[in-house]
Amino acid sequence: MRSLSRRQMLTQLGTGLGMAGLAGLMCDHAAAAPSSISPLAARLPHYAPKVKHVIHIYLNGGPSQVDTFDPKPILAKYDGQPLPAGNLTTERHTGAAMGSPFKFAKRGESGIEISEIFEKTAAHADSLCLIRSMHANTPNHEQSMRLMNCGDERLSRPSLGAWITYGLGSENENLPGFIAMCPGLPVADVSNWRSSFLPGVYQGTHLDTRKTKIDELIENIKGTEVSKRDQRRQLDLLAVLNRQHQEERADEPELEARIQAFELAYRMQAEATDAFDVTREPAQIKAAYGDTVHGRQLLMARRLIERGVRIVQCYHGDVQPWDSHNDLAKGHRDLAAQIDGPIAALLTDLKQRGLFEETLVICGGEFGRTPAVELVNGKPGGGRDHNHWGFTVWLAGGGIKGGLAFGTTDEFGYRAVENPVHVHDLHATILHLLGFDHTRLTYRHAGRDFRLTDVHGHVVRDILA
Numbered sequence: 001m002r003s004l005s006r007r008q009m010l011t012q013l014g015t016g017l018g019m020a021g022l023a024g025l026m027c028d029h030a031a032a033a034p035s036s037i038s039p040l041a042a043r044l045p046h047y048a049p050k051v052k053h054v055i056h057i058y059l060n061g062g063p064s065q066v067d068t069f070d071p072k073p074i075l076a077k078y079d080g081q082p083l084p085a086g087n088l089t090t091e092r093h094t095g096a097a098m099g100s101p102f103k104f105a106k107r108g109e110s111g112i113e114i115s116e117i118f119e120k121t122a123a124h125a126d127s128l129c130l131i132r133s134m135h136a137n138t139p140n141h142e143q144s145m146r147l148m149n150c151g152d153e154r155l156s157r158p159s160l161g162a163w164i165t166y167g168l169g170s171e172n173e174n175l176p177g178f179i180a181m182c183p184g185l186p187v188a189d190v191s192n193w194r195s196s197f198l199p200g201v202y203q204g205t206h207l208d209t210r211k212t213k214i215d216e217l218i219e220n221i222k223g224t225e226v227s228k229r230d231q232r233r234q235l236d237l238l239a240v241l242n243r244q245h246q247e248e249r250a251d252e253p254e255l256e257a258r259i260q261a262f263e264l265a266y267r268m269q270a271e272a273t274d275a276f277d278v279t280r281e282p283a284q285i286k287a288a289y290g291d292t293v294h295g296r297q298l299l300m301a302r303r304l305i306e307r308g309v310r311i312v313q314c315y316h317g318d319v320q321p322w323d324s325h326n327d328l329a330k331g332h333r334d335l336a337a338q339i340d341g342p343i344a345a346l347l348t349d350l351k352q353r354g355l356f357e358e359t360l361v362i363c364g365g366e367f368g369r370t371p372a373v374e375l376v377n378g379k380p381g382g383g384r385d386h387n388h389w390g391f392t393v394w395l396a397g398g399g400i401k402g403g404l405a406f407g408t409t410d411e412f413g414y415r416a417v418e419n420p421v422h423v424h425d426l427h428a429t430i431l432h433l434l435g436f437d438h439t440r441l442t443y444r445h446a447g448r449d450f451r452l453t454d455v456h457g458h459v460v461r462d463i464l465a
Contacts (some may be wrong), residue, residue, distance in 0.1 A: 039201045040177055045435025050399025050464075052171070052353075053305035054164065054430065055365040056313045057277075057298070057343060059335075060145065060186045062385050064369035065392040066413040068330055070132045071104040071113045075371055087372045087412055090139040090385045092325075094372035097412065098384065103327035110403025117336035119346035126403040127347060127356075129463050130394045131417035133407025136367050136423050139386040141187040141320055144366035147423050149192040149313075151452045158443070160427060161203040161311040162195040163452045164434060171308030175275060178311050179304060180204040183293045184318025188331050193313065197445040200271030203314065206208045207276075209297050214273055275307050276290050276300055288345040293317075295342040302349055305359055322365055325374050325383040347396060357398045360433055364393030371412045390416040393426065399433045401465050421460055428457035433464075 066072045078084075079099035087094045104113045106124035114122040121128075136144045138151075150157040158166070165177035180193040185206075193204025211217045226234065242259050277287065278299045289295035294316065301312040316322065316339060324331040329400035343363065350356040368391025369384035376383075390409035396402065407419035428438040431452065438457055440450040 028195045033273055034135075038169075038173055039199060040165070040173050042169045042171050043167070044184045046437050046440060047435050048455045049432045049435030051358055051360040051397060052168075052434075053309070054161075054311040054434070055298075055301045055305060055346070055359060055361045056160075056311065057339070057361070058096065058149075058186070058315045058367040059322045059339070059363065060315050060317065061141070061320030061324075062144075062369055062386055062391070063322045063335075063392070064324065064328060064332060064365045064372050065132065065387075066369070067100045067328065068104050068115045068118060068336070069102060069130050069392040069394060070368075070409060070412065070413055071100070072371060072413040073104075075413070078412075083372060083400060083412055083414075085410070085412070085414075087370070088387075088389050089172065090370055090387055092385045093194070093375045093378075094340040094370050094385050095380055096373060097371060098373035098380070102333070108403060109149070112403060112405045115336075117333050118340050118343075120340045121347075123344060124323050124347045124396065127351075127396045128394050128402060129396065129400045129404045130392055131406050131421050131426070131463065132390075132392045132409060132462070133418060133420045134368075134423070134426070135416045136366070136388040136391075136418055139367065139388045141323070141366060141386070144386075144388060145186065145188050145192055148366045150194070150196075151424065151427055151454060156194065156196045157315075157450075158196040158198040158202070158452070159193050159204060160430070161193055161204050161313060162198050163204045163431075163441060164311050166198050166443065167431075167436055168310055168434065170310055175272060175304065175307060175309050176205040177309060178204040178313075179207065179309055179313070180313045181207045181297045181300065182208040182313075182318070183208060183297075183313035186315050186318075187320050197450070198443055199419060209293055209300075212296070214317045215278055216222045217231070217276055275303050278303070285345075285349065288348070289342050290345070292342070293336065294339050295345070295412055298342045298346045299349075301345060302353075302355070306355065307352070324369070325385065326376065326381040327427045328369075328383045331383070352398070353408045356396075360397045360400070360430065362393065362395050362430070364391070367391050368413075371414055387414065389414055395463070399465050401463055404463060406460070406463050419460075419462070422456065424457035425460055427452050429463070432459045 075097050076099035078097035080096050083097050102115045102117055104115050107114050107122040110126050112125050136147055138144055147153040150159045161178035170177035186192055195203035207217055278296055289299040297314040301314055304312050321335055350359055367386055367388040370387045373380040374383050374385040410417050431438040438453045442451045
């Protein structure tokens, strides 16, 4: 029998205690422990969920609520005049009121008002819940984007997608549980889908959707040097060596993440090729989404959740396209034209396939924009500055009341005044729909229990079906 040194004994004892602690965590956030040792094995949440998947359409840069989903006709009356209540503090100097260049109309049986630039999405008005009273903490892209995606605008924290896959695992262990698609990179880049102190297997897999060929979209997806059988043998040997290496480094979670990444990459070679190949779709489906970056992204999102991926984020474009500081009339119209049709196609497709009731669709940015015009060199530039005081995010899908406009901003669209919803409240509501008590989905790190909502957040029950 091999003798153990004191250090080895304590290390192995510590590992055992760590596994016991992990089991405790699993029991706390899961009703039933997974039968597989894979960290991506599907797990049950705290209670019966309303939805199983999330598609997050991220309009990075901050769309203007008063030009899209929160009409303020009084702005036309005061156009070119100072706002009676004055301007709130944002990043840049703003001047007089700026009326919307777009027309709004009542949509569907619910009669909720939506801008003409989202004409096709508006056909689904009775399925949408517009939260018009969202608010955040700062009028800055990096901080507000990290808050929306990670629950903290300043520090390195796990992303929403990482928390969801940590809690639920994936229904398909041959694909990542969390995928982030973006034609380029948004502001604050990879921090938007990081796993931070959660195990690395839960971080988002980023795909640059400007690339259309599968082997370019997913690098090294096809092995060309060795046969499938020999590749499996190589990975088995590598796993043995890695486990031996890990025995002396039990307190380094990065090693486990790397081992799991090798295995996931191997399993992905067959299934990912199919999942991302939109050419396999019928002609009428491809035509509905459109042969554009955003059409392909949302079509891939549907194909991925159909195959068991938990959460897919679809960023609108590189950096911050919705950041319309100048010439908003043209900028917002062009941007909406790129995404309006694909969004409508996605909602229709989900409904036709019976996926709508098990999927939560979210659409919005990190903040909104000011009702007052932004001043460029002291003169109006036809655009709006950042506005974290009040903006709109909409939700649709399982567990959500459709045809509802919840909360309000003031009469000019500056500040959330009725039923204000903070980003922490939105996160608590998302987790609730997935079957989690957001106060109990925690991970112990640096001596304390962390959660997505920190010490904040309330479920917005009035929007729940």
